[in-house]
Amino acid sequence: QTVLRSSDTHPDGYPTVEAVKHFGELLSEKTGDRYSVEVFHSAQLGEEKDTIEQTQFGVIDLNRISIGAFGTQVPAATVTQLPYIFRSADHMHAVLDGPIGEEILAAFDAVDVVALAYYDGGARSFYNSEKPINSPADMAGMKLRVMQSDIFVDMVAAFGGNATPMPYGEVYSGIQTGVIDGAENNYPSYDTAGHAEVAKFYSLDEHLMVPEVLVISKVVWDGLTPEDQVLFREAAKESVARQRELWAAKEVESKAAVEALGAQINTVDKQPFIDAMKPVYEKYVTDPKLQDLVARIQATE
Amino acid sequence: MRDRLLSISRGLGLLSNLALWLAGLGLVTMTVVVAYQVFMRFVINASPAWTESGSIMIMTWFIFLGAAVGVRENFHMGFDVLLYVLPPGAKPWLRGISDVFVFGFAFGMVFYGGELVIRYWSTRIPVLGLPTSFTYLPIVTSGVLMCLFSLERLVLRLAGEPVDEIAAEPTITEA
Amino acid sequence: MEYWILFGVFTLLMLIGTPIAYCLGIASFATIVYLGRPAIVVFQQLNSGVSAFSLLAIPFFIFAGDLMMRGGIAARIISFASAVVGHVRGGLGQVNIAASTLFGGISGSAVAEAAAVGGIMIPQMKARGYGADYAVNVTSMAALIALLLPPSHNMIIYSLSGGGNISIADLFTAGIIPGLLLALALSITAYVVAVKRGYPTETFPGFRKAGYFFIVSIPGLMLIAIIFGGVRSGIFTATESSCIAVIYALLVTLLVYRSLSWKAFIHSVLGAVRTTAMVLFIIGAAASFAWLMAYLKVATHLTAGIAAISSDPLLVLLMINIVLLLLGTFMDMGPLIIITTPIFLPIVKAFGIDPVHFGVIMILNLGIGLNTPPLGPVQFVAAAVGKISVWEAMKSVWPFYVAGLVVLGLVTYIPALSLWLPSVFR
Ligand code: NA
Ligand code: NA
Numbered sequence: 016q017t018v019l020r021s022s023d024t025h026p027d028g029y030p031t032v033e034a035v036k037h038f039g040e041l042l043s044e045k046t047g048d049r050y051s052v053e054v055f056h057s058a059q060l061g062e063e064k065d066t067i068e069q070t071q072f073g074v075i076d077l078n079r080i081s082i083g084a085f086g087t088q089v090p091a092a093t094v095t096q097l098p099y100i101f102r103s104a105d106h107m108h109a110v111l112d113g114p115i116g117e118e119i120l121a122a123f124d125a126v127d128v129v130a131l132a133y134y135d136g137g138a139r140s141f142y143n144s145e146k147p148i149n150s151p152a153d154m155a156g157m158k159l160r161v162m163q164s165d166i167f168v169d170m171v172a173a174f175g176g177n178a179t180p181m182p183y184g185e186v187y188s189g190i191q192t193g194v195i196d197g198a199e200n201n202y203p204s205y206d207t208a209g210h211a212e213v214a215k216f217y218s219l220d221e222h223l224m225v226p227e228v229l230v231i232s233k234v235v236w237d238g239l240t241p242e243d244q245v246l247f248r249e250a251a252k253e254s255v256a257r258q259r260e261l262w263a264a265k266e267v268e269s270k271a272a273v274e275a276l277g278a279q280i281n282t283v284d285k286q287p288f289i290d291a292m293k294p295v296y297e298k299y300v301t302d303p304k305l306q307d308l309v310a311r312i313q314a315t316e
Numbered sequence: 317m318r319d320r321l322l323s324i325s326r327g328l329g330l331l332s333n334l335a336l337w338l339a340g341l342g343l344v345t346m347t348v349v350v351a352y353q354v355f356m357r358f359v360i361n362a363s364p365a366w367t368e369s370g371s372i373m374i375m376t377w378f379i380f381l382g383a384a385v386g387v388r389e390n391f392h393m394g395f396d397v398l399l400y401v402l403p404p405g406a407k408p409w410l411r412g413i414s415d416v417f418v419f420g421f422a423f424g425m426v427f428y429g430g431e432l433v434i435r436y437w438s439t440r441i442p443v444l445g446l447p448t449s450f451t452y453l454p455i456v457t458s459g460v461l462m463c464l465f466s467l468e469r470l471v472l473r474l475a476g477e478p479v480d481e482i483a484a485e486p487t488i489t490e491a
Numbered sequence: 492m493e494y495w496i497l498f499g500v501f502t503l504l505m506l507i508g509t510p511i512a513y514c515l516g517i518a519s520f521a522t523i524v525y526l527g528r529p530a531i532v533v534f535q536q537l538n539s540g541v542s543a544f545s546l547l548a549i550p551f552f553i554f555a556g557d558l559m560m561r562g563g564i565a566a567r568i569i570s571f572a573s574a575v576v577g578h579v580r581g582g583l584g585q586v587n588i589a590a591s592t593l594f595g596g597i598s599g600s601a602v603a604e605a606a607a608v609g610g611i612m613i614p615q616m617k618a619r620g621y622g623a624d625y626a627v628n629v630t631s632m633a634a635l636i637a638l639l640l641p642p643s644h645n646m647i648i649y650s651l652s653g654g655g656n657i658s659i660a661d662l663f664t665a666g667i668i669p670g671l672l673l674a675l676a677l678s679i680t681a682y683v684v685a686v687k688r689g690y691p692t693e694t695f696p697g698f699r700k701a702g703y704f705f706i707v708s709i710p711g712l713m714l715i716a717i718i719f720g721g722v723r724s725g726i727f728t729a730t731e732s733s734c735i736a737v738i739y740a741l742l743v744t745l746l747v748y749r750s751l752s753w754k755a756f757i758h759s760v761l762g763a764v765r766t767t768a769m770v771l772f773i774i775g776a777a778a779s780f781a782w783l784m785a786y787l788k789v790a791t792h793l794t795a796g797i798a799a800i801s802s803d804p805l806l807v808l809l810m811i812n813i814v815l816l817l818l819g820t821f822m823d824m825g826p827l828i829i830i831t832t833p834i835f836l837p838i839v840k841a842f843g844i845d846p847v848h849f850g851v852i853m854i855l856n857l858g859i860g861l862n863t864p865p866l867g868p869v870q871f872v873a874a875a876v877g878k879i880s881v882w883e884a885m886k887s888v889w890p891f892y893v894a895g896l897v898v899l900g901l902v903t904y905i906p907a908l909s910l911w912l913p914s915v916f917r
Contacts, residue, residue, distance in 0.1 A: 020786070027833045035653045057652055057829050065539050068436075075524075088439050113482055163442045166629040168365045177361055180353070180368035180443075188642050188657060193725025194357075209650060209659040213651060235795050299682040339768065340760040343550055350547065350734035354727045372542050375550065379541050379775070382768025383512070391769055392510030393871055393881065399508060414509040420512050424520060428534040444909055 016310050017050050019235070021077035022066040024058040029203075031227055032056045032081045034258030038229065041250035046153045046243065052077060073234030075104045081136055083162060083225045091122035091142050094308050097296065098170050101224040101312075102187040104138070104292055110315045111226060114307070120228070120304025122131075128230040131251035135262040138221035142205055144190050147281040148218035149293045150160070151175055160186050160198040170222065173291050181206075199223075206269040210280045217281045229254075321475055332388040335381045335461060340376030346371050365443045373441075375451065380454035385419060385460035388468070390480075406474055411480050416475075419466040421480050425459025493787055498524040499820075501780070503853040505852060505865060514865075519783045524630045529651065533779045540778025544730060545644065548603040548750045549770060549872075551733030554763035555740045556610020562744025562751040564711035571704040571712075573619075578695050581685020584629045585678060586681060587612045591633035592640070592674045595713055599729060601861055602770070605634040605872040607736070613877045621690055627884045629681050631873035632891040635858040638824075639670030639851070642722075642729055648825055649850045652832035657846045661913040666846050668912055669855060669902045674686045676894040684816075684890055719856065730781055733900035766875050777823055777866060791834060804842035808903050811835055812856055819860015823868065826859055844906075851909040852902055859895045862888070 019039075019046060023032045030089040033056055039052025060066055060075060070078040083093050094100060101107035110116060111133045118178065123130035141148055148154055161178050163165040171178035181197050189224035191197045191213040198210065199222070205211055229251055273278070300306050352366035386392045395412070399407060429452050436448035472479045505511065507746035519533045560566075572586040579585055590608050600620050609630040616626035638645055651659045695701075719738060720730045727735055744751035758780035782822055801807040832853070839849050861869040874881050903909055 038911075055785065057833065059829060060782060061536070061539060065535060068432075068535055069532055071435075074529050085441050086440065102892050156365065156773050158361070159358065163365075163369060165443055165445075168443060177363050177364055179357055179363040180365055181728070182368070182730075184545065184647055187427075187647060189728055192723060192728075194728050207651065209647075212658070212660055264549065288835045336761055336764065339764045340757070341556060343760055343764055346547070347551070347554070347734055347737050350551075350731055351738055352730050354735065358726050370542055371547060372544055375540060375547060375771075376541055378550075378764055379768050379771045382764045383772035384586050386510075386765070386769055388770070390763070391765055392512060393769060393773070393875065394505070394508050394510040394514075398506050409510050412505055413503075414513075417504060417509050417517055418513050421520070422532070424516075424539070425534060428531045431531055432535060432538075433598075449625075450540060451532075451542065455534055 016048055019050060019052045019076040019231075020060075021052050021054045021079065022058075022075055023054055023056045023079045024063055024066075025056060026207075028054045029056070029259055030088055030152070030261035031136075032263055034134055034254050035229065035259045036078050038250050038254035039132055041253050042247065045246040050069065050243075053233070069233045073232045076091060076232055076235045078126060078230050078232075079134065080228050080230060081225055083125070083164060083223075085123075086164060088126050089122050090302065090305060091115045091119045091308060092312075093166075093299065094305060094312065095119065096164070096166055096301065097309070098166075098222045098292050099285065100309065104135070105222070106315065107224050107226065109245050113315065115315065118308075123228070123230060124233070127233040129233055129236045130254050131229045131231060131276050133246055134227040134229065134255065134258045135226055136227045137201030137203065137266060138199050138219075139221050139223040139225070140217060140221055141197060141199045141201050142210060142214045142217040142278075143216045144193075145196050145216065147216045147279060148220065149281065149283055152289050157197065159197040160189065160195050163242060166295065167223075168244050170292065171296060174288070186210060187213060202266045202269040202273065204274075204300070206272045211273040211276045213231075215277060215279050217273065217278050217280045219280065220288050222288065245269055277283075318475060321471065325468055325472060328388065328464060331461065332385050332465065336385045338351070339378035339381040339385070342374050342381070345372045345439050346378070351372065356421035369441060373444065373446075374457065377454045380458035380476060382459075382463065384458040387422075387462045388465040392438055406481060412470060415470050417467045422459045422462030422466060425455045426463065427459075428460055429453075493522055493525055494789065495729060497780075497783055497787070501865070505618065506660040511865065511871075512773045512776040515576055515773070515780040519776075519779040522783050522787075525869050532782065535780040536782045537724050537775045540775040540781075545600065546771065546774070548730050548733040549606060550605045550763055550767040552607040553610055553766050553872075553876075554759060555733065555736035556607050556758075557759040557763050558737065558744060558751065559611055559711065560614055561755040562740065564611075564714075564740060564743060566709040568703070568711045569610070571701070571708040574696050574701040574704045579682065580691055580692050581621070581625075581681055581688075581690040582692070584623050584625065584681035584685055584690070585623060586625070587613045587616070587629050588633045588636075588671055588674055588678050588681060591630070592671070593638050595637035595640040595670060597778065599641075600636055600901070601634040601637050601858060601869045602872055603733060604637040605631055605735075605869045606766075606876065608875045609876040610864075613873070614775075617877070619691060622887070623689065623879045624884050624887045625684065625688065625690075627870075627877040627879060628888045628891045629677070629878075631862050631870045631884070631886075632870050632895060633674070633677055633869075634873070635795050635855070635895070636670050636674050637859070638854050638858045639666040639673060641666060643854065644729075644843045645824055645828060645857075646850060646856055649832055652776050652848055653850070655838050657850060658913075661813075664913040665851050665909040666854065669851055669898065672901065672908065673855070673895070673898045676898050680890050680894040684887075685745045686838045702833065703794060710747045712860045714739050714743075766872070769875060770872055773821070773866075773871065774868060777868075781822055787857065798874050801856050805841075805904070806851070807838060808844065811839070812899065812903060813853070815853065815856045816860060816863075817829045820863040821866050824861060827860070828853065845910055847913060848906045848909045852899070855895075855902055859892070859899065861894075862895075888896065 022037050025031050030315050035054050043051045063080050066078050069075045070309045084094050087093050120130040151174040154174045155174045158179045159171050160181045163172055168178040186198050187209055197214050300309055349367050349371045357363040432452040433449040439448045440447055469479050497518050500521045502741050505515040522531055523530050548636050573582050576582045576585050615624045616621050646662040647659055650659050721727050721734050722729055761776055870881055874884050
């Protein structure tokens with residue numbers, strides 16, 4: 016039996032971790048126990064940037080990764096990191112489950128990994144310790160921590176905010192002492208990182224819905240028989256339903272948890288936010304191929 | 317022969333000092349960058365996005381340059397347990413074997429670090445915009461210097477020079 | 492077999508006297524080659540192990556400490572402190588611990604703390620006739636106070652590793668009493684050892700003189716207020732405060748005391764580079780080693796046995812403490828918290844032990860591991876500043892280990908030490 020080692024930055028029990036375990040069970044079933052999967056959760060083998068490289072070199076076999084961690088390495092996948100590219104979770108699922116989703120998965124071949132399936136990473140929204148954000152104007156001058164990515168930095172700038180670099184581990188005390196006013200993330204991370212304790216205002220602008228991908232090292236993939244490759248893809252696709260279920264449940268649970276901590280959640284009219292993103296789209300979607308891809312995503316029902 | 321060796325050694329000494337001074341410049345630059353980050357965020361409220369990854373990049377450079385200098389100046393920390401037990405004559409042997417291992421690992425830094433540099437030339441470090449290879453170049457540079465310095469120690473020891481008797485922290489020779 | 496290669500190669504090279512960083516790197520390399528996986532990961536980890544913003548605090552605090560030392564700030568503070576507590580036997584040991592407690596309220600990194608306090612105190616202690624080993628051991632053990640007193644990024648790592656449902660605010664509050672308890676225990680130990688070794692007792696210079704020492708040391712003492720106030724009021728982060736310390740030390744020595752020559756400045760820079768490079772190169776190589784340990788699930792295998800044998804919560808905690816102490820000798824704190832929390836936490840919870848209480852136990856336990864060879868980063872820093880080998884420090888560290896272990900025992904078996912304060916604030 017071949018044990019495949021898979022990396023995940025999230026802790027044990029997190030929807031993505033459980034989904035990859037489920038993928039392993041399905042794979043064992045389908046291959047008559049010739050393959051199984053062992054998940055190294057909690058970033059034991061490194062942060063996403065490191066484990067992507069390890070997967071590319073074939074040091075580890077599988078990896079559950081946020082597409083955001085690939086940055087602009089995979090141009091077609093960059094579009095999923097554009098603010099407000101997906102209108103809702105349903106819209107995102109419709110796009111990813113269709114031909115566009117397949118097209119983006121295939122684009123990962125160029126960076127020496129084979130992308131097998133998408134998992135949900137939820138919608139990311141801003142939270143801060145000052146006031147509810149209802150319009151981009153409310154973010155004027157706010158110091159907000161975002162992930163180290165050109166798109167996200169430009170996004171905050173376009174809203175009039177001040178994108179402030181800070182290691183993730185320092186965000187809690189950063190908000191508590193007032194070095195920064197807030198940050199952005201999905202419900203589960205807002206909850207588990209404890210940020211709800213210090214940043215009470217969570218404003219559902221849902222600016223990013225960056226999907227997660229399950230990738231397998233090209234080194235490993237090329238060593239599989241074509242029949243097994245089919246089984247791997249099947250198992251991965253089948254694990255998606257379980258992950259989406261777990262994710263939805265996790266969001267409900269986390270929402271209740273942050274509300275219990277006293278978080279004040281407000282919905283926003285997204286249109287002014289979307290309008291403010293014009294310059295960001297103009298800067299990052301210059302290639303006609305990408306422009307076409309964006310148009311097709313927007314046209315998907 | 318001996319004079320030739322010693323003149324090469326002096327050249328390597330200059331190289332080592334150059335690396336040390338570059339590393340020192342890196343520390344000073346890093347101080348300025350982080351101070352600038354605090355100033356821009358707190359006073360101007362316009363945080364530059366590049367300062368975090370920029371300062372980390374500078375730090376990796378001066379760490380690896382400094383670590384190479386450490387091979388020549390012999391300030392890397394180890395346990396000398398066996399030296400307490402074995403007769404004094406064993407010292408050059410143990411030090412020689414160690415230097416061979418240092419050379420081997422340093423060669424690995426050049427070889428595998430080089431592979432990383434070549435591999436990630438076309439990807440970019442977010443926000444900084446530099447090739448990802450710049451993250452791995454310090455390993456290669458440091459590896460090359462470590463190879464030279466460990467070889468120097470090996471050769472000088474064979475030639476009977478007292479390489480193991482030099483103080484762990486020599487006083488700095490200001491240029 | 493792969494365990495034998497990993498630990499065998501490491502031990503063998505260490506015995507030969509190969510520098511620790513290379514022992515770690517080569518053992519990792521040998522193991523990954525044996526496993527038939529690409530060895531490139533060793534060198535990737537060598538780099539990513541040192542690519543963290545929080546590590547900036549190490550060079551900065553070393554640099555600042557060196558500047559304060561050469562620029563006379565430290566000397567003035569020590570003059571004041573020894574005027575006040577110098578009449579206690581081994582007064583500078585007491586000053587060291589008091590300073591560590593103050594700095595511990597600003598920084599969460601024991602390594603940075605050893606660099607900051609040790610950078611000032613160790614040379615002064617040596618100059619006043621204290622044994623370098625004594626100075627190093629007081630510094631390295633007192634540095635652990637920083638882990639327990641808030642802020643402590645390791646407690647955040649613990650909370651995240653435990654699934655994120657453990658309140659960070661509670662953890663921070665829970666560490667305060669154990670942190671002060673550790674300070675007290677070390678203070679007593681330092682006194683006893685000082686008496687035994689006959690370290691100097693300075694005569695009280697009189698209130699006039701003490702007052703003068705106080706006034707001239709104000710610019711230096713202000714640094715603590717500036718760092719503390721700056722972090723608390725959100726001007727800069729704990730990591731950034733290390734850079735502010737450098738800037739402030741430069742301003743005071745250049746403008747107020749006018750005591751820093753260009754030559755001394757260069758010495759400071761190059762000295763800080765040397766110490767930093769030595770320490771961080773080990774940390775980078777340790778990242779490769781830790782990666783291999785995670786890959787081979789060493790911690791999992793070592794700890795899996797516990798659940799099988801245990802029955803009594805007191806026994807479980809004892810066993811877990813022993814396992815953590817053993818792991819802590821070889822591994823760094825962060826990776827160990829990440830790897831062992833998900834394994835131990837369900838076990839201790841099943842025995843009715845509070846996760847916040849367990850967090851404090853784990854932080855203190857693994858903190859002690861930062862002072863145990865072969866992998867003891869705090870000890871390495873202190874020894875490097877003291878210019879002695881870890882071997883020399885180890886010979887006389889035992890009373891301080893005992894103090895740490897006694898506090899660990901108290902914290903383990905008296906939950907109220909951790910849990911009372913959070914319950915007051917809740
Ligand atoms: Na602290
Ligand atoms: Na240790």
